[in-house]
Amino acid sequence: MSRLFVILTLGMVALFVISLVVGPAQIGPVDSLVALVAGDGSPLTLIMREIRLPRAILAVLIGGGLGLSGAALQGYLRNPLAEPGLIGVSSTAALGAVVAIHAGLAASLSLGLPLAALAGALIGVFLVLGFAGSQGGSLTLILAGIAMSALAGALTSLVLNLSPNPFAASEIVFWMMGSLADRSIVHVWLLLPFAFVGAALLVSQARGLDALTLGEDAAQTMGINLSRLRLVLVVGVACIVGGSTAVAGAIGFVGLVVPHILRPFVGAQPSRLLWASGLGGAIMLQAADIAVRVILPERDLKLGVVTALVGAPLFLHLIYKTRRGLA
């Protein structure tokens, strides 16, 4: 277990450094890292500190958060198909963010944007869990997720279409696919409290999730308060997804792919899968964000496109496996 921890941490740090030295301005890797630390007021320092550093930090926070949320949801529902993007929570969070921006809430209140996205995410999680039931049957869960995504997506498009701003309508893609391009340190500060509170809440329930693998009755006899567990998980997931979506749009599949790959390495134990998925999510999103900048640097390729290209085939594979399990 500790070996996995070391490998994942090293991978995350390595990608963080690569992420800092990749960008449209052709600067040598050594020069750019020196400029980041030195801070001599040159344009190089400005680029490193105000453009690349926030982007790298956001990739770690959001990727880690999404990986953690996916692992927590899957542990609670005991269903490998649960993921914030797929069950529609990211879409409702995006709707909250878009409403906040266009109602002027984001401009008038400094935390207005993430708070509105958090509210959207909360409503999304509650509705989906309500529809799917605590047993989390795959079919109802996915169907509820599809319905929520479609509804929230349509409402998001509606708000953007009605905006008097000519650029708003073209942003539908951003809110549905997500991007870290041109985000600033302001967004890091917006996200940070939500990411940390959310992660703390999820990690605090690790023991409960382990107990749940034995079934609900067994968990209850072990002294786990299921309704409390559920509430804390919902709030934790909503914090992370709300904060992430508010600054980077809805990025899907991270919470699906990462726990799936790491599950065999942690002996399918939810508590260990939580932190492993956090690190793994940070790795996956950083890799995707580097890919976006290397493959089509001039096109602002959306992050969600890359994660979906990786994640969707895996999702189909999981559905196939689930179907065989049912038969």
Next chain:
Amino acid sequence: MNLCTDQLAMLLASPGQLISISNIASDPLVSAMVDEAATYPMNFGRAEEIYLLAPDLVLAGQYSRGNAVEMLERLGVPVLRLPFAQSMQDVAANMRTIGAALGRDRVGEEMAATFETRLTTLREDVATPLTAALYSANGYTTGEHSLSGQILLAAGFENIATRAGIPYGGVLPMELLIMAEPDLVITSQPYPGASRSEDILKHPAIATLRSHQRRATMSDQQWVCGTPHVLAAVESLVADRRALQEASE
């Protein structure tokens, strides 16, 4: 049927000659002639309403309202499609074209001549041109071969986009903008209602770059259409350039 042809027509037509203009000409954000526009009946660029007005001539932009314009042509309404002004020569040529189309050749010729003289007096030879970048939503910049690029050149600035290899227009990554260290960053005017695309203009990196610069914005009123109003944009940029040069001396 087009913001730019509307404005030229309002300037050139004889009283009573112009029977309707597009709704965009009344938008104070993009139109420099809102007050004048209020005195004309408005249309929304739909083929049906324009056909019912039974005009002798419809003035449309080269690319605007393609379907409606084609429909009018099919219905036998004469349409003049005015090319998009991409240079100062185009602006003067368009004035002459519209003047001729309205049977007011002399007025059009006069306006074009005045425009050319005023432009020549504004243009001066600058020994060491300052650099400037046009920067709008989503990091879009425009190069030399555009009206705004020509306004920049006329005011004696060197366009950063040209150096970055963007002749017409395209996205200039923020990192490259900052590496180029332009003397002036001219941003677009924000539209009402927020958008994420316009967030980029408030990015801390841009703010730091501009912190020791003069503020300059391009108002769509003066920068979009090839009308005499572009001279006002050139004038204000020339003032910016002089102030910058004095400050550096």
